[in-house]
Amino acid sequence: MRNLKNYNLTLLSFVIVNLLLVGLDNYLALSMDKLNQKTFIKLLPLSSIVILSTIILNGALSSNLKYKLVFLKVKNPLPASRLYETLNNDYRVTIDQISEKYGPIPKDPKQQNIYWYQKIYKPNQDSEKVYDIHKKFLMTRDMTAICFMIFMFSIVYTLFSGTWLHMVVIFIELLVIREVAANYGKRFVCTVVAESI
Incomplete structure (x- = not known):
């Protein structure tokens, strides 16, 4: 089975950009004439710090908390917990088609997720569209979780540095990325269903 979480390079790039926004830009703002062997040796530990930061930031929050951040739901935050509502907004399939093939969709959000996962996702998880x-x-x-963690650090950094522009930029970035993740989550649920019909 292919590794779904094979996107570490993307996360690493994301962390680098955000750390630059928070304040490492002062550390890296070197003019070309100062870029020499000694400078590179000083910067070597920074690359290790960034790689470790990415691993730590991505692992600091549980999957459940990440889902809560994305969908802004405390109870039943998984994307298929709103299966009925999500499918009502999808043009590729109807509730009747799903009910006819898999039985009626439960009303309880937790049961909706179980229904979707066991009956629809598991048999179709190897589809190329579903994988993508x-x-x-x-x-x-x-990325939403990492951005949230960096935003929390940027608040502390702002208290000591007195500059707040980077905090506003990271907050806007957090809102945008959260919305993108929520949209992908809904599309994931709907794509699995569409592939199953």
Whole structure:
């Protein structure tokens, strides 16, 4: 089975950009004439720090908390927990088609997720379309979590530095990425259903 979470390079790039926004730009703002062997040796530990930061930031929050950040739901935050509502907004399939093939969709949000996962997702998880959208969803979900953590650090940094522009930029970025992840989550659920019909 292919690795859905094979997007570490993207997350690493994302962390680098955000760390630059928070304040490492002062550390890296070197003019070309100062770029010499000694400078490179000083910067070597920075690359290790960024790689470790990416691993730590991505692992600091549980999957459940990441889903809560993306969907802004405390109870039943998984994307298929709103299966009935999500499918009502999809033009490719109807609720009747799903009910006819898999039985009626439960009313309870937790049961909706179980229904979707066991009856619809598991048999179709190897579809190329499902794999692609699932990977995009997980990547943007993780980017949302990392952005949230960096935003928290930027608040502390702002208290000591007195500059707040980077904090506003990261907050806007967090809102945009969260929305993208939520959209990918809904598309993931709908794509699985469409592939199953």
